[in-house]
Amino acid sequence: MxxxxxxxxxxxxxxxxxxxxxxxxxxxxxxxxxxxxxxxxxxxxxxxxxxxxxxxxxxxxxxxxxxxxxVEPFCPVYHECGGCQLQHLAYDETLALKRELIIQAIRRYVKTKVSLDLIKPTIASNPNTHYRNKASLPLQYKFGKNIIGMYKPNSNHLVEIKDCPIQEQDINKFYTLILNQMDKRKILAYNNTSKTGTVRFIIIRRAEATAQIQVTFILYKEDPEIVELGKYLVEKFKEIVSVYRVINDDLKSREFFTKNTNLIAGTEAINEVLNDVVFSLKPDAFFQLNTKQADVLYNKVIELGQFKPTDIVIDAYSGIAPIAQYVAPHVKRVYAIESVEASIQSAKDTIIQNTHKNIDLLKGDVVEVLNKKKDIPVDVIVFDPPRTGLGEKVTAFLLKKKPKKIIYISCNPSTLAKDLDVLTQAYTIKSIEPIDMFPFTSHVETVVLMSMV
Ligand SMILES: C[S@@+](CC[C@H](N)C(=O)[O-])C[C@H]1O[C@@H](n2cnc3c(N)ncnc32)[C@H](O)[C@@H]1O
Structure with missing residues (x-):
């Protein structure tokens, strides 16, 4: 050129x-x-x-x-860490920008004209700092100390994180306490060059309603000292109620959990409460990262669904089935579809502990289960797929089955827009509403309501 x-x-x-x-x-x-x-x-x-x-x-x-x-970013390592992308922009402007990202994706991929009036302003997160209820951070042993952080984008330089303004305060506090204990006990971060140490990542998840904390150590190999540390943490700190260790020596995989996952101290799950429902969270079960905004999102589903007591609803890609739990009191029956065993297990425990029994959990791939259950007379389907979106097989199913209403929750504007391009052959878009689940990052969650033309 x-x-x-x-x-x-x-x-x-x-x-x-x-x-x-x-x-x-x-x-x-x-x-x-x-x-x-x-x-x-x-x-x-x-x-x-x-x-x-x-x-x-x-x-x-x-x-x-x-x-x-x-504006001036509020995190001292903002420019190195890579975890946030928009701290240099005033918060209200980040909301406008997230709406703009959705508009850009729709203009690019949806052939049918979508009126801008249908795309609502982004719903802000309150609070917009210290909102993240789970962190999964890598470790390094450096200058005689274990440090935790994030890898600088496209590098193997670990940027130390001491007091992340995005994570809940207790998560920061317990990272510091755990690292101090590891230093004292000479438990070292794993180093692949020198083949020393054992700990690759520490995951801390906190339930907001109960303040319970679950700690998961991802280890390169067995380390009896970690079991001792786990027991100490549960005995010493009332907040830490569940400690797991996972042996994972696959350095190429992006998965944390393996079959070699064990509880080493405390209880199997921590309890979160949303909408008066107690959710049991095991370490590998999916749960939204911003608890307050998750409640906003699920209430939005209720508002958009306008459910009737006779309705049959499907909650597809259900995770531990919070959407099913929110919808259940308003309808006749909800079918929740999820492929990951840990999430299904957590969903089962949640149903056992709570009053709404009109939920059926269907384990398996969404496409396979939908096709197997194609004779269920569905009124509304709620989809909340991973970043890959619904894809050809699910959209083809919908164009054939034609449920009256679809509520599509998306975390990826591009795949959302591609799916909408197909679905608008038979459906009318009624509203598109961005929700800020991850303030100061470039991520945007969108809820779309569609009904039959
Ligand atoms: C974005 S999460 C949504 C979970 C839930 N709606 C919530 O708010 O917590 C997507 C879920 O889809 C599940 N999943 C991914 N691919 C799937 C598939 N092909 N079939 C069934 N479930 C799938 C994942 O395990 C994950 O729990």
Whole structure:
């Protein structure tokens, strides 16, 4: 291409919009330049760091014309850690930007015209700091101490995290306490170069309603000292009620849990309470990371569903079935479909402990279960799939089965928009509502209500 920019080239560009990962996007000869930490309408000097077929990547060198929405990030390691992408933008503006990301995805993938009036303002998270109820952080042993942190994006440099403003305060507190105990007991983080140490990750999950904490140690190999530490933690701290250890020596896998997962101290689950329902949380069961916003999301489902006592509802991709639990009092029957055994188990325990017994748990892949149960006379289906979205098989099922109403919860605007493109052949979009589940990150949750044309 003519006028190709070499690596290291500096240039000035005006940022036009924000990308799906929160980066600013400027252009050079109509080829996009992705610049982390740059904001729309800013004039910036950048340095090209990579050249791909359709875009450049560049570092921000200096801001020549600053956006009025730019603010000072509140985390001291914001620029290194990579966990958040939007702390340099005023919170209200992050909400507007998340709505914009959905608009961009819909314009790109949905052929039917979608009126902007249908896309509501993003529902803010309150609180928007210390909202995260679970952290899964890697460890390193450095200068005679265990440290915990996040890997700097695209590097093996661990950025130490001491007091994360996104995690719940108790999670920060117990990370510090556990690391101190590990140092004292000479339990070391695993090091793959020297093959020393054992602990690869520590996961801490906290239930907001009960303040109970569950700690899970992901180990490279067995370590009897961890069992002792687990027992100590449960005896010493009233909040820590459940400690697990997992042996996982597969350094390439992104999964934490293996068949070699054992409770080493305390109870099997911690209890969270939402909408008067007690949820049993085992370490590998899915639970939304922002507890208060999860309640907002589930109440939104109730509001949009306008359920009737005669309704039959499906909660697809149900996790531990919180949506089924919220919907159950309003309808005749709910079928919850989930493939992961741990989540099904937690959902079962939740049903046993609570009053709503009109929920049937169906274990398996959503496509297979829907096809097996195709004769159920469904009124409303609620979908909450992973980032991959519904995909061809589920959308084809819906176009054939034609339930009256669909509520689609999505954590990925692109796959959502691709699925909507197919579903709008038979369905009318009634509303699209972004919900901020992960403040100051580029992630956005969306709830879409659709009904038969
Ligand atoms: C985004 S979570 C939603 C969970 C739940 N609605 C909630 O709010 O807690 C998606 C869930 O879908 C499950 N899942 C992923 N792929 C699946 C599939 N093909 N069939 C059934 N469940 C699946 C995951 O295990 C996870 O629990």
């Amino acid at each position: 003519e006028n190709k920019l070499p690596i290291g080239q500096r240039l000035t560009t005006e940022i036009q919009k924000i990308g799906i990962n929160g980066e600013g996007i400027g252009y050079y000869n109509r080829k996009a330049i992705f610049v982390d930490f740059a904001l729309p309408k800013e004039e910036v000097e950048v340095e090209i760091t990579a050249d791909f077929d359709t875009y450049y990547k560049a570092n921000l060198v200096q801001i020549i014309k600053k956006s009025p929405s730019r």
